Amino acid sequence: MNTPFQFEAWLRSHGQRTEAALEASLNSSDIHPARLHEAMRYAALGGGKRIRPLLVYAAGELSSATDPNIMAQTAATLDAAAIAIECIHAYSLVHDDLPCMDDDDLRRGRPTVHKAFDEPTALLVGDALQTRAFEILANTACSSEMRIAMIASLASASGSKGMAGGQAIDLESVGKKLDLAGLKQMHAMKTGALLSCAVSLGGIAAQLSPVQMQHLAKYAEALGLAFQIVDDVLDATADSHTLGKTAGKDAANDKPTYVTLMGLDYARQAAADLHAVALTSLASFGNQAQALQDLAGLVVHRGK
């Protein structure tokens, strides 16, 4: 008889696993230049929900490997994928917080990198964290084919047709009346692409079949959209202390959001509908998808 899945314990252990893997990868006290590496550690360690690494690990649980050697290699590959995608996420936050972008002083309840260090250092921290992500994947101890698949997925998700492109659309949308389709596309690129990539990286590490990867992609698409809708709901309803960042900034900047476009009730219903789609997409995986299921719940119900 299997032990019932304990999501809280899974969350805790995989949060710690992420932190430990990041810590090991960014442990550079003896590396020149010290200040840049210290700022990279400040940006990546010690906080954050770690949603993307958790998605990597949760998708990795779909592996059917039973050979101990393959299981060990899969675990190491998952660690690399988890910290690589977190480095990309951290870089995007550091650059997003800069004065010329969102000009945020607070992130995860602490001063942003350009406040704790300085603006040029923050610029370089973001640049170097991006590079580090690809370096980590290139040096992972799995086949070259798997490494290339992960690098191609991460680059596609984070570049001008993914996250960075979504950021550019977001910039242009200030003061404009973006419609629902435009808002969806912006979100799909700005946050959805990287969340989908997290799930894909876990699937690649777990050596899933193309059909299984398609189910995962459907799950991730619904989850990504739900994630952003919930973000908009939280921005409109929570205070800065709860968020760990400045609340109400989108409304203050006259940026279109799901809440400003369709009202709070519709946005909440849309998130609930997407949650259901995400769960349905996992049906064929059975109990092995429990972590992915529970993560979807966590994303939709966070901040409540």
Added chain:
Amino acid sequence: MNTPFQFEAWLRSHGQRTEAALEASLNSSDIHPARLHEAMRYAALGGGKRIRPLLVYAAGELSSATDPNIMAQTAATLDAAAIAIECIHAYSLVHDDLPCMDDDDLRRGRPTVHKAFDEPTALLVGDALQTRAFEILANTACSSEMRIAMIASLASASGSKGMAGGQAIDLESVGKKLDLAGLKQMHAMKTGALLSCAVSLGGIAAQLSPVQMQHLAKYAEALGLAFQIVDDVLDATADSHTLGKTAGKDAANDKPTYVTLMGLDYARQAAADLHAVALTSLASFGNQAQALQDLAGLVVHRGK
């Protein structure tokens, strides 16, 4: 009887080859978001000495392949490597020119990206050009092993222990009395690493032996140092029109340079000595290294 090597014709044809490959890779008139992709093209196309792509192609000439299929694959791999490294170089220039860094209005005789577009767009252009570099290499039509070797080399050369780290040291050095060893290390990371990487990428594409790669590395190390010394000499002696960027900025910012540290004559002699070392390192390659030899001459004698 072989035709004598015509360096001018080689330079012209490989400059055009670089421009055409970049143009094809960044041809995105139909891709959303249009403004970001337009700015990426502005940053990467239509100018620059293309030293790094030329080094890639020149090292690629050391290939001993005679099978037409392998030669075609090598040519395609060299194109990918050439434009990937130029995307990294272009990203570094865009970020380096930002107000919080060097605050330059002029680059290659044209307004810098944040002047021609705006500051947030320039930030994203740099970010997305870096991503594109790794995406290009991940999708090159050569073996996964070769792609991984190129990605690992490029990441190592451009990250916190390479180019970005060198930038960080450069920032910290303003107003400080960096000694010769410190200056050398800064230059080795800031510009030397990427120049060495260019030569390595060409060597990987040409499938050179480890011993051949060592000779290339020695050549590249001497060339990289000579490149920066000549840069300092030009900054101290040429005018903005000749440089295509603002001249005399280093002295104005009280940054240490080879010229301020050791005087103009010593700096010129050091460049000449390094030129000789670079040529000696190529001895075993014979005539196939003619392009690399002539590029070393170009680097040392540019601006004269």
